Amino acid sequence: QKEVEQDPGPLSVPEGAIVSLNCTYSNSAFQYFMWYRQYSRKGPELLMYTYSSGNKEDGRFTAQVDKSSKYISLFIRDSQPSDSATYLCAMKEYGNKLVFGAGTILRVKS
Amino acid sequence: SQTIHQWPATLVQPVGSPLSLECTVEGTSNPNLYWYRQAAGRGLQLLFYSVGIGQISSEVPQNLSASRPQDRQFILSSKKLLLSDSGFYLCAWSISGPMGEQYFGPGTRLTVT
Numbered sequence: 001q002k003e004v005e006q007d008p009g010p011l012s013v014p015e016g017a018i019v020s021l022n023c024t025y026s027n028s029a030f031q032y033f034m035w036y037r038q039y040s041r042k043g044p045e046l047l048m049y050t051y052s053s054g055n056k057e058d059g060r061f062t063a064q065v066d067k068s069s070k071y072i073s074l075f076i077r078d079s080q081p082s083d084s085a086t087y088l089c090a091m092k093e094y095g096n097k098l099v100f101g102a103g104t105i106l107r108v109k110s
Numbered sequence: 111s112q113t114i115h116q117w118p119a120t121l122v123q124p125v126g127s128p129l130s131l132e133c134t135v136e137g138t139s140n141p142n143l144y145w146y147r148q149a150a151g152r153g154l155q156l157l158f159y160s161v162g163i164g165q166i167s168s169e170v171p172q173n174l175s176a177s178r179p180q181d182r183q184f185i186l187s188s189k190k191l192l193l194s195d196s197g198f199y200l201c202a203w204s205i206s207g208p209m210g211e212q213y214f215g216p217g218t219r220l221t222v223t
Contacts, residue, residue, distance in 0.1 A: 032211070034212075041217075041219065042216060043116075043200050043217045044200070044214045046212070046213060049211045095209075097159065098156075102153040
């Protein structure tokens with residue numbers, strides 16, 4: 001079993017939809033959780049960084065962490081064609097290296 | 111603000127040739143530096159990381175090596191490339207310490223022919 005599981009998609013949604021992207025993990029020691037957006041042929045861009053359980057909001061993006069279920073989510077409101085990209089979740093223990101999910105391809109259709 | 115540079119952006123090299131990819135970071139001191147490889151349709155594989163000049167940790171046995179000759183410079187090298195070395199190579203940095211989030215460079219796309 002992989003430490004971090006992420007559905008590769010692709011996930012296709014119409015413009016304006018609410019998008020839900022998810023990752024599950026098996027290591028209960030993970031404390032720091034990140035979401036990256038990667039456009040084709042570009043480096044990943046850090047979108048959200050959260051610590052511990054709860055929600056964090058930044059504009060149209062909301063990151064949610066449920067440590068009891070070992071489950072994290074990224075919600076995108078009012079999705080735009082420019083949101084079409086691969087979304088990578090990543091997480092780490094205190095002092096350790098990042099562990100990445102395989103990424104979910106998102107396509108927002110206008 | 112901090113900026114991370116990588117070059118070249120793309121590279122096509124024959125099997126058996128040497129490799130040198132360079133990464134530099136601006137706007138920060140004593141960063142942790144990382145080299146990742148991303149194969150097509152796959153996640154990120156950590157290759158090397160460095161917490162200081164001359165300090166390199168290898169994550170995966172392979173024919174690649176890394177060096178950090180200056181505080182904000184990280185180099186990925188190979189003496190003889192293999193077909194399996196093709197991929198998208200990403201450099202990243204984080205602030206020193208146990209909690210820092212990582213920021214990625216633009217990447218180098220390497221094709222070994």
